[in-house]
Amino acid sequence: MKGLKVSLKDAQRTKEILHANGLMADCKAIKEGSFLIFPVKTAANAKKLVKNSEVVEKKFEKIEKSKTLRGILEKKLTKNELDMLKTSFDVVGTIAILEVEKEMEKKEKVLAESLLKINPRIKTVLKKEGGHGGEFRVQRMRFLAGDDTRETIHRENGIQLKINVETVYFSSRLSTERKRIAELVKPNEKVLVMFSGAGPYVCVIAKKTNAKDVVGVEINPEGHRYAVENLLLNKINNARLYLGDVKEIIPKLNEKFDRILMPLPKSAEDFLDTALSASKKGTIVHFYDFLEEKDIPQKAVEKIESACKRNKMKCKILHYVKCGQNAPRNYRVCVDFEVE
Ligand SMILES: C[S@@+](CC[C@H](N)C(=O)[O-])C[C@H]1O[C@@H](n2cnc3c(N)ncnc32)[C@H](O)[C@@H]1O
Known part of the structure; x- marks a missing residue:
């Protein structure tokens, strides 16, 4: 096979x-x-x-039919429905978040219950209702099966994160990207995480590197509250969290950082001036953006270069990675650059 x-x-x-x-x-x-x-x-x-x-x-070992989603569904769906089935779901802690295509909506309960059967780790199945929206980048969810809750503890990169998947932004798909950034952090660095949410970047960096000081800024009070709890949960004492708009908090802090993360791909461009105001020679900035395949990475580089010009600063583009897909042929991209 x-x-x-x-x-x-x-x-x-x-x-x-x-x-x-x-x-x-x-x-x-x-x-x-x-x-x-x-x-x-x-x-x-x-x-x-x-x-x-x-x-x-290769010769692969078969998984027993009774243990696969398709195996269970064979008895519950028609051949046509089975052919259409694309099982796309995220798991956050004990919660599975399903994306159900229009044609399969009438079978969503069966799908959700089957998911609970094949994966004992999953206790709740929710369904995405639309995309991420609003300033907090949150997503509405509808309950489908299992325990009716939105709160769970998710484990990744050696940390635990308590999250409400409906009131706070969180994506388990970004764990590899968080690991990539953490691996770049050098001992004693002072790191600023703009848009810190429930604290996944803050916790991974504070816990898994020898950073001296990790600062998170988040505008969603629920996100901030979970982030505070997550510092305690992970026994982290080299991090500080601030609730509010980065455009107001960062000028008040009046500090310079060795590394700045900007994980708000929808509009990080609007915050480049703020990031540059907290930079010094040698600061590395991780700038996230959503880009069409054909524009990677030029469109993001243009935004960075024009912000540097505006602020009479120079920068060197170091690297870029595709770290997720937003829509067909539209990707989440991170461009790493150094302030010179
Ligand atoms: C895409 S989410 C990323 C959250 C977190 N870093 C993560 O990876 O899970 C962006 C976050 O930025 C926050 N946000 C949006 N505008 C902001 C602002 N002006 N100042 C601070 N946080 C903001 C949102 O509430 C949201 O939690």
Whole structure:
């Protein structure tokens, strides 16, 4: 059977892409050194969707039908419905958040209950109602099955995060990106996390690096409240959190930072002047943006360069990564640059 071989660091993202496109076969993945090989239904399509992957021939072990979502659903859905089924869902702690396509809406309860059966870790199934919106970038959810709650404790990168998935922004898909940033942090750095939400970046950096001081600023009072709780939950004492608009808090702080994170891709551009005001020579800024494939990374670089020009500063673009997909052919991109 054909398999798709990717490095371990790309495994989570690959798994999400294969599931979202209905390409994962019902077999167990195989670990080979620092690579993971996923069983795939159509190797050519899978390879096209996953960058830096290789198609290999392998013998995969079958997963018992009663333990796969498709296996359970075989008895509950028609052949046509099964063919349409693309099981895209995120897991945050004990909550699964489903995206259900229009044609499958009448089967969403069956889908949700089947999810509870195959994964004992999942206690609640919710459904996304629309995209992220408003200043707080939150998303409405509808209860489908299990325990009717929106609050859970999520584990990633060696930290725990208590979150309400409806009142605070959080994406479990960004764990690899948080790890990437944490791995760049050098001992004794002073790090500013703008738009810190419930504190995932703050907690991972404060807990997993030797940063001296990590500062988070968040405007959503619920997000800030969870972030404060998460510092306690993770026994973190090298971080400070502020509730309010970064445009008001940062000038008041009047501090300079070694590293600044700007994880608000929808409008980070509007906050570049504020980030630059807290920068000094050598500060590294991680600027997030949503870009069409054809504009990566130029459109973000133009925004950065024009902000630097406005502020009579110079910068050097270091690197960029695609760290998520927002819509078909529209990606979340992070451009890392250094202030000179
Ligand atoms: C995309 S979310 C990222 C949250 C968090 N960093 C994470 O990765 O889970 C952006 C966050 O920025 C916050 N936000 C939006 N405008 C803000 C502002 N002017 N000042 C501070 N926070 C803001 C929102 O409430 C939201 O929590």
